[in-house]
Amino acid sequence: APAAPDARAVSVSPYAQLRPLADLSARRLATADLVAAAKYGTGSPIDDPARERQVLDAVARQAEQIGADPETTVRIFRDQIEANKVVQRALHRRWDADPASAPTERPDLAKVREEINRVNGELVHAIAASEPARTAPYCRGLLTASTAVVVHERRLDALHAGALVRASRSVCG
Numbered sequence: 001a002p003a004a005p006d007a008r009a010v011s012v013s014p015y016a017q018l019r020p021l022a023d024l025s026a027r028r029l030a031t032a033d034l035v036a037a038a039k040y041g042t043g044s045p046i047d048d049p050a051r052e053r054q055v056l057d058a059v060a061r062q063a064e065q066i067g068a069d070p071e072t073t074v075r076i077f078r079d080q081i082e083a084n085k086v087v088q089r090a091l092h093r094r095w096d097a098d099p100a101s102a103p104t105e106r107p108d109l110a111k112v113r114e115e116i117n118r119v120n121g122e123l124v125h126a127i128a129a130s131e132p133a134r135t136a137p138y139c140r141g142l143l144t145a146s147t148a149v150v151v152h153e154r155r156l157d158a159l160h161a162g163a164l165v166r167a168s169r170s171v172c173g
């Protein structure tokens, strides 16, 4: 039988539930720079529907295993993926316009995906543990605050800050 959701979630403050979610989203978004560099100049498209399917199937399974809602989890992950693509597209445009700013080393996409998989697993848990906060009427305000703190702590530029907001679009509700 699937394990019950983390019982501690109900006793952790709503802000303390959303904060790790925002931080993990930012960590996942940081991988977009590496994916963009891995694909740049190789002809590999930014959009990889087969890989997206894999990611969404895996997180749905992981959510079920811990007794969390797979549909909510998938919905939130679709936004994580969209946000990742926002960053990749912007970087490719920037590098096309200014080749001197393009990366000089090409990361191994398989390695980057291993990191993405690790963050995905942590995100599934953070989504599950934040259920009370995500369904609370004050979720929006706390999410905005969490996002602002993460933007500041991680010194995110406008591109990544905007993408982080995109990533959290369907967290509340």
Ligand SMILES: O=C(O)C(=O)C[C@]1(C(=O)O)C=C[C@@H](O)C=C1
Residues within 6 Å of the ligand: 035, 046, 047, 048, 049, 051, 052, 055, 080, 081, 082, 084, 085, 113, 116
């Ligand atoms: O793994 C990739 O190729 C990525 O570009 C990352 C990612 C993701 O966010 O997981 C984003 C876009 C692709 O369509 C597939 C997956």
